Amino acid sequence: DSGVTQTPKHLITATGQRVTLRCSPRSGDLSVYWYQQSLDQGLQFLIQYYNGEERAKGNILERFSAQQFPDLHSELNLSSLELGDSALYFCASSAQPGSYYEQYFGPGTRLTVT
Amino acid sequence: AQSVTQLGSHVSVSEGALVLLRCNYSSSVPPYLFWYVQYPNQGLQLLLKYTSAATLVKGINGFEAEFKKSETSFHLTKPSAHMSDAAEYFCAVSASGNQFYFGTGTSLTVIP
Numbered sequence: 001d002s003g004v005t006q007t008p009k010h011l012i013t014a015t016g017q018r019v020t021l022r023c024s025p026r027s028g029d030l031s032v033y034w035y036q037q038s039l040d041q042g043l044q045f046l047i048q049y050y051n052g053e054e055r056a057k058g059n060i061l062e063r064f065s066a067q068q069f070p071d072l073h074s075e076l077n078l079s080s081l082e083l084g085d086s087a088l089y090f091c092a093s094s095a096q097p098g099s100y101y102e103q104y105f106g107p108g109t110r111l112t113v114t
Numbered sequence: 115a116q117s118v119t120q121l122g123s124h125v126s127v128s129e130g131a132l133v134l135l136r137c138n139y140s141s142s143v144p145p146y147l148f149w150y151v152q153y154p155n156q157g158l159q160l161l162l163k164y165t166s167a168a169t170l171v172k173g174i175n176g177f178e179a180e181f182k183k184s185e186t187s188f189h190l191t192k193p194s195a196h197m198s199d200a201a202e203y204f205c206a207v208s209a210s211g212n213q214f215y216f217g218t219g220t221s222l223t224v225i226p
Contacts, residue, residue, distance in 0.1 A: 002159070043216040045216075103160075105157035
């Protein structure tokens with residue numbers, strides 16, 4: 001158990017809908033990362049937050065947004081969902097931002113768009 | 115820009131045989147390198163990381179990796195495979211900024 005929690009574990013929704021994925025980092029970790037894992041694209045970095053502020057942005061679509069709250073939990077919002085958004089979404093946390101600090105991954109949320 | 119290439123999307127070894135999973139990186143500055151393992155239906159778990167302190171890095175579960183700058187490689191090895199090692203393995207690089215770049219993964223099958 002990494003100490004990172006993600007809810008829900010599974011999510012099934014229809015195209016065009018909007019969903020929110022939630023992540024709680026390990027106790028004491030200030031930085032949160034979001035990743036999308038799909039069969040055809042592998043593990044893709046989406047976005048990173050540190051202590052409530054956006055720190056780095058990867059291959060995140062404009063339909064997707066995220067935020068980190070004062071209690072350090074983070075939410076990833078996915079809107080106007082398309083079939084291609086079906087994937088595993090992982091949250092990871094680290095003590096600090098920066099390359100030195102390894103990331104601890106949550107168990108993921110499996111999103112299925114029908 | 116940084117990237118990693120994992121050679122071989124699928125590797126099969128017999129139980130007790132040497133495990134060798136290959137990773138080559140590209141980075142314009144000294145990198146930090148990581149190996150993660152993903153078991154079915156689980157998140158990624160850190161196996162080991164290289165942070166320039168020593169070129170041979172020992173990780174959990176008997177795995178180790180050697181950083182070779184001249185070859186831009188960070189291959190993962192384990193002397194004797196166990197059935198429980200069957201999983202997906204990811205190499206990752208991070209150098210500047212806050213982004214981690216993951217390889218496409220290598221699926222390890224252990225044959226009894």
